[in-house]
Amino acid sequence: MADRRSSAPSARLPGPEAAPALRWGVIGAGWIADVFARSLLGHTASRIRAVASRDAARGDAYSRRYDVPTVHSGKRAYERLVADPDVDAVYIATPHSHHRDHALLAVEAGKPVLVEKAFARNATEAREVLGAASARGTFVMEAVWTRFLPHMVEARRLVAEGAIGRVVHVSADFGGTPEYDPRHRNFNPELAGGALLDLGVYPINLVHDFLGAPESLRAAGALAPTGVDLSETVLMDYPSRGAQGVALSTFEADTARVASIAGTEGRIDIHAEYYRPSSFTLTRGGRRMLEFDGSGPLGWQHQFAEVARCVADGATESAIMPHSATLEIMDVLDEVRRQLGVVYPGE
Numbered sequence: 001m002a003d004r005r006s007s008a009p010s011a012r013l014p015g016p017e018a019a020p021a022l023r024w025g026v027i028g029a030g031w032i033a034d035v036f037a038r039s040l041l042g043h044t045a046s047r048i049r050a051v052a053s054r055d056a057a058r059g060d061a062y063s064r065r066y067d068v069p070t071v072h073s074g075k076r077a078y079e080r081l082v083a084d085p086d087v088d089a090v091y092i093a094t095p096h097s098h099h100r101d102h103a104l105l106a107v108e109a110g111k112p113v114l115v116e117k118a119f120a121r122n123a124t125e126a127r128e129v130l131g132a133a134s135a136r137g138t139f140v141m142e143a144v145w146t147r148f149l150p151h152m153v154e155a156r157r158l159v160a161e162g163a164i165g166r167v168v169h170v171s172a173d174f175g176g177t178p179e180y181d182p183r184h185r186n187f188n189p190e191l192a193g194g195a196l197l198d199l200g201v202y203p204i205n206l207v208h209d210f211l212g213a214p215e216s217l218r219a220a221g222a223l224a225p226t227g228v229d230l231s232e233t234v235l236m237d238y239p240s241r242g243a244q245g246v247a248l249s250t251f252e253a254d255t256a257r258v259a260s261i262a263g264t265e266g267r268i269d270i271h272a273e274y275y276r277p278s279s280f281t282l283t284r285g286g287r288r289m290l291e292f293d294g295s296g297p298l299g300w301q302h303q304f305a306e307v308a309r310c311v312a313d314g315a316t317e318s319a320i321m322p323h324s325a326t327l328e329i330m331d332v333l334d335e336v337r338r339q340l341g342v343v344y345p346g347e
């Protein structure tokens with residue numbers, strides 16, 4: 001039996017519905033753009049002012065589904081969206097291969113921009129975008145929605161307060177079984193496919209959240225016939241702190257999707273699925289001390305609220321998902337791909 005219960009309202013971020021309103025423009029009307037609309041419209045004061053799609057029918061359908069007043073479609077649709085004076089902030093919902101170019105469009109137009117994970121194909125591209133944003137003073141954030149979920153906010157707070165002592169081991173996994181299609185963005189090297197950039201970013205981000213950038217890493221994995229990675233286990237090593245992290249990702253198995261942060265005095269076990277709104281158990285001395293229930297609908301709205309708060313405050317980055325984290329994680333992804341032998345065309 002747990003000794004104490006707490007729930008989402010005790011977490012230290014205000015609810016997403018309380019965040020200032022932004023008028024968003026969406027680049028790319030694919031799968032995650034739908035999730036964006038449902039989370040944003042249902043749970044924040046923000047609205048979608050415009051959508052840009054290469055395909056007029058797809059853009060029109062999105063506009064009808066979510067009552068979006070403006071559709072930019074066809075040639076230079078994305079350029080027209082970032083120049084739209086009614087758009088306050090831009091959401092990049094395109095494949096990894098195109099994040100750099102599309103993020104730069106928004107940055108050069110002086111618009112705050114939220115870029116889907118993985119932030120770019122590699123660290124060089126990430127530095128290019130963040131360098132341009134810094135030169136212009138434009139807000140940029142990688143859409144690592146998990147960091148803003150109530151259970152993650154609470155877990156970080158407890159760890160910072162010393163609830164589990166010194167963190168010595170962090171582990172997390174994310175495996176799923178998408179159908180193999182060499183043209184799909186998951187498997188297509190032209191679109192910077194692979195389990196690492198699609199799923200591995202979650203467990204690696206979680207390890208980074210509690211341990212920071214690794215001093216070294218080792219990766220083992222398997223490749224798809226297209227040359228992108230099918231699976232990898234990444235050992236992130238912190239010898240000067242006596243700590244390690246293990247991040248597993250795969251397109252070949254449905255894994256448990258749990259995370260654990262173990263310290264010298266206790267452990268936080270985040271229940272499946274840790275990257276969505278979830279719950280955790282804090283254990284000390286073999287005794288369950290606390291259950292935190294951060295479950296709730298969708299979950300992506302928390303990061304959209306963070307962008308709105310940052311933009312209202314005139315910030316150029318989020319303290320919870322700062323540029324340094326994006327760059328350090330891109331460096332990890334680059335090194336894992338180097339060890340596995342995954343190279344994207346034109347790199």
Ligand SMILES: NC(=O)c1ccc[n+]([C@@H]2O[C@H](COP(=O)([O-])OP(=O)(O)OC[C@H]3O[C@@H](n4cnc5c(N)ncnc54)[C@H](OP(=O)(O)O)[C@@H]3O)[C@@H](O)[C@H]2O)c1
Binds near residue numbers: 031054096098116
């Ligand atoms: N945060 C999360 O939970 C989550 C979940 C899934 C995916 N994602 C991320 O979201 C991004 C998009 O993933 P998705 O699953 O939404 O992909 P998707 O369904 O394939 O949609 C991507 C969209 O990008 C646009 N696009 C522009 N250039 C393209 C090209 N050369 N090839 C293909 N599409 C192109 C297309 O929109 P138009 O044709 O309409 O312009 C397309 O519909 C990725 O970064 C992915 O990792 C995040």
